[in-house]
Amino acid sequence: MNFLPYLVVVGALIAIAAASRLRDPLPKYLLPLLVAVIFVCLWQVAADAARYELKDADGQFVRWVEVFPTPRSTVLGMVQPVKDGTLLRYAISSVYRVAAGFGLAAVIGIPLGLWAGWYTRGFEALNPLIQALRPISPIAWIPLAVLWFGVKDAAAIFLIALASFFPIVTGSMTAVRTIPMVYVRSAQNFGLKGFELFRRVVFPACLPQIITSLRMALGIAWMVIVAAEMIAVDSGLGYLIMDARNANYYDRVVGAMISIGLIGVALDLMMRRLERFDEVRWGFSKV
Amino acid sequence: MAETNPKAPAAPARVPHQARTAKSKVEVRGVTKLFQRKSDTLEVLRGIDLSVESGEFLCLLGPSGCGKSTLLSIIGGFEQPTSGSVAIDGVEVQRPDPRRIFVFQEYGIFPWASVWDNVGLGLRERPKEEQAHIIRRYVDLVGLTGFEKAYPAEISGGMKQRVALARALAVSPDIIFMDEPLGALDSLTRLQMRGELLRIWQQEQPTILFVTHDVDEALQLGERIVVMSPRPGRIAEIVPVDLDHPRDLGTAAYGRLKNRLYELLGVGHAV
Numbered sequence: 001m002n003f004l005p006y007l008v009v010v011g012a013l014i015a016i017a018a019a020s021r022l023r024d025p026l027p028k029y030l031l032p033l034l035v036a037v038i039f040v041c042l043w044q045v046a047a048d049a050a051r052y053e054l055k056d057a058d059g060q061f062v063r064w065v066e067v068f069p070t071p072r073s074t075v076l077g078m079v080q081p082v083k084d085g086t087l088l089r090y091a092i093s094s095v096y097r098v099a100a101g102f103g104l105a106a107v108i109g110i111p112l113g114l115w116a117g118w119y120t121r122g123f124e125a126l127n128p129l130i131q132a133l134r135p136i137s138p139i140a141w142i143p144l145a146v147l148w149f150g151v152k153d154a155a156a157i158f159l160i161a162l163a164s165f166f167p168i169v170t171g172s173m174t175a176v177r178t179i180p181m182v183y184v185r186s187a188q189n190f191g192l193k194g195f196e197l198f199r200r201v202v203f204p205a206c207l208p209q210i211i212t213s214l215r216m217a218l219g220i221a222w223m224v225i226v227a228a229e230m231i232a233v234d235s236g237l238g239y240l241i242m243d244a245r246n247a248n249y250y251d252r253v254v255g256a257m258i259s260i261g262l263i264g265v266a267l268d269l270m271m272r273r274l275e276r277f278d279e280v281r282w283g284f285s286k287v
Numbered sequence: 288m289a290e291t292n293p294k295a296p297a298a299p300a301r302v303p304h305q306a307r308t309a310k311s312k313v314e315v316r317g318v319t320k321l322f323q324r325k326s327d328t329l330e331v332l333r334g335i336d337l338s339v340e341s342g343e344f345l346c347l348l349g350p351s352g353c354g355k356s357t358l359l360s361i362i363g364g365f366e367q368p369t370s371g372s373v374a375i376d377g378v379e380v381q382r383p384d385p386r387r388i389f390v391f392q393e394y395g396i397f398p399w400a401s402v403w404d405n406v407g408l409g410l411r412e413r414p415k416e417e418q419a420h421i422i423r424r425y426v427d428l429v430g431l432t433g434f435e436k437a438y439p440a441e442i443s444g445g446m447k448q449r450v451a452l453a454r455a456l457a458v459s460p461d462i463i464f465m466d467e468p469l470g471a472l473d474s475l476t477r478l479q480m481r482g483e484l485l486r487i488w489q490q491e492q493p494t495i496l497f498v499t500h501d502v503d504e505a506l507q508l509g510e511r512i513v514v515m516s517p518r519p520g521r522i523a524e525i526v527p528v529d530l531d532h533p534r535d536l537g538t539a540a541y542g543r544l545k546n547r548l549y550e551l552l553g554v555g556h557a558v
Contacts, residue, residue, distance in 0.1 A: 185365060186395035190409040190458070191385040200408075204399035282398035282440045 002048060005041040012038045040071050047071075069251040074258070077251025081240070087256075091263060094229065094236040097153060098221050098267075101160025105217065109165045110210060113172025118202065123173065130169060138163035138224045142231050155232040156225065163224040164217035171213020175206035208275070208283020215271040222264045237263075312462065312494050313339035313362060318371035320357055330519035331357050335371070337513065337522065339496065341461070344488055346509030347498045350552065354520025355498045356466050362496065363389050363464045375462065385409055387462040388455035392470045394447045396439055396454060402426065403435040405450050409458035425453040428487060445476040449483075456487065462494045469504070481507050485532055502548050506541065507534055514551040523551050 012034045019026055019034075047070040054062045066073060081087040116122040138159050149155035179202065187201040229238025237260050244252035275284045315337040322329040331354040339345050347355040360366040362373050364380045364387070373380040375387065383389070388409075396405045406426055410418045426432055429449040439447050448468055455463050469477045481504065488495055499505050505512045509528055516523040528534075528544060535541065 180393070182391050182393045182395040183397060185383075185389065186391070186397075186408075189363075189365075189383045189385065189387075189389050190454075192408075196411075201397065204397065207399070278401075278438055279399045282438065285440075 078255035105164035109168035117173040117176025175209035311338040312341040333519040346505040349515030353517040
């Protein structure tokens with residue numbers, strides 16, 4: 001029995017308790033770091049508890065079987081994909097597909113949503129269809145995507161575009177429909193109309209909500225890419241998981257999962273940076 | 288549309304409204320407004336007749352729900368009367384017009400634009416230098432010099448309303464409609480803004496139609512006070528306020544007018 005993880009957990013909990021009593025501002029990463037340490041320790045404990053002894057016909061111990069890779073074996077399992085560049089290459093393919101599909105969805109979804117939100121008739125015409133297509137999981141489209149595009153980038157990009165399109169179009173549409181009347185009235189009072197009204201008032205008034213919908217869409221896209229790559233293509237982090245599973249490298253499965261989580265956080269932080277521009281900051285905080 | 292700018296370069300001494308001989312600026316004739324609701328019809332305004340003189344500061348006073356904001360919206364061209372008509376300079380009002388600017392209680396200034404860009408909203412078609420000149424002038428007039436680059440979220444409510452006022456004044460409107468513009472401000476800021484508003488009105492000479500439910504506010508600002516009664520909204524009486532600015536709130540004349548207004552509003556002043 002290994003007591004080290006328990007000791008570390010207790011230590012980390014004490015550190016958290018002590019830190020939360022301090023009045024001074026804490027370093028921003030201290031608490032998240034301690035929580036991560038606890039998480040890894042609990043992982044270690046759970047993985048230890050789940051492994052069992054493999055014995056031969058005579059009851060002789062052969063080796064330990066891990067059904068849940070330990071943190072240590074995960075790190076070791078990732079050494080090779082990191083060294084030979086597979087991990088980086090796959091991560092780049094995944095990010096590329098998400099960027100392409102997400103970009104496509106934004107380019108189509110934002111104008112369409114703004115248009116349908118501004119013209120009541122457009123909303124009445126389009127919204128039911130959009131709302132009916134929206135609950136269909138992008139994963140359900142995988143067979144068709146493969147049929148249409150083959151096991152290629154295009155299939156994955158199509159699925160990502162589909163997954164991001166609905167939050168973006170719905171978000172942009174709602175944004176236009178909820179613009180405070182006082183802005184539109186003021187603009188009309190000052191003689192703004194047509195494209196100028198759109199450029200100076202409608203679009204900037206909607207921008208914070210559009211950014212929020214983009215953020216949501218990117219989150220969904222990043223989740224869907226893994227599923228899409230498991231079936232629709234033969235590279236990427238989703239493929240890495242599938243490939244490792246088929247070869248019985250479960251440490252690599254977990255390693256790929258962690259990479260996906262970390263890249264997801266990085267993508268979200270990038271999106272959050274958009275919220276800080278002067279033109280949209282008003283939509284996210286009081287000051 | 289032939290229109291002469293009533294603004295003389297040097298501000299002349301103000302003429303009491305009774306003595307002004309010019310044709311009235313705003314003519315409201317028999318305006319009625321009905322709102323169709325699910326099962327019944329709500330009569331918001333009934334038979335409103337009103338003339339406003341050029342350069343006048345007119346207050347519309349009444350309890351909430353008396354239709355004073357609706358009347359203002361109709362005069363401003365944002366809403367159409369069910370019957371009756373509104374004419375400004377003899378031309379029937381059909382839609383909002385950049386020569387007549389609305390200032391809202393919720394400010395209506397754009398949070399995505401700096402103070403500078405907000406004030407310049409109505410000056411889009413002027414040459415850059417002229418824009419800068421005008422913006423600087425009105426930012427200064429409302430006392431916001433130094434805040435040109437600030438965004439609305441970074442300034443106080445009173446300052447936001449100053450931005451809205453500067454934005455309106457920058458287009459040299461001949462009428463400014465104000466719908467409880469000081470209603471969202473704290474009471475001290477409100478008092479201070481009343482003074483500022485009077486100073487600006489005296490300097491710039493626009494016609495101001497000012498909606499309020501505050502008796503003191505109407506008495507401090509208006510040359511005439513249109514008292515409205517609720518459901519359906521009608522004009523109960525038009526009360527002239529022949530007191531010079533700055534108005535001394537302690538005088539007997541002021542007290543009598545105040546009592547009169549409370550009577551018209553159907554509330555006893557002694558609680």
